[in-house]
Amino acid sequence: MEIQVSSVCIEAGVPSTTILRWIARLEKEGLLYRKADRGDARRRFVRLTDEGHAVMRRVLRAIGPIS
Template identity: 55%
Template sequence: MVAGAPETGPPSAAAALTPDSFLPASERKADIIRPTSFPKARARFARETIRRRRKREEYFPAELFSDACWDILLDLYAAHYEGEAVSISSLCIAASVPQTTALRWIALLTNEGWLVRWADPNDRRRSYIKLSDRARGRLDAYFDDLPY
């Protein structure tokens, strides 16, 4: 079961008066999928975190919140639990910064042991990247520790 999944049926009168009832439906705690030990829930939670970060750009200039490193980690975290391989070029796009900036972050994170890089055996021009076990474990712990 996914923690935080909405219940079916009409809410009780007491539930209707909670602080969550004043929030838009998309931001109510009951509507937020909290990560659990299930891989699909973890991937959905990471993708929702990315979506919320991008939503800010509708209200504020994107450069106010530029955080390429976090975007890289979130994208690779979701991809891990979705069972998807991520190419370097795809990760540069996900970072939402100029390619040279993304490549610098990828190199730094790889050198520090947060990411693992390998060449495509079928196309030596392409490389793939994934989280190291240490990074994935830290992200698991981070998301498990969030207060909602």
């Protein structure tokens, strides 16, 4: 699933500069990638890579059920 970068900022409740810094780091580590919107050059999407999904599964298993 791809998510707009602006939506990530809104949902996280943090400044866009913070989100963009984290996106760049996660992209550098191969956990997600950015993709431009073909219909609107101003808009970008992010998506977890296979490795990003694997890391998320490990984290969620480590956290365990949320009550």
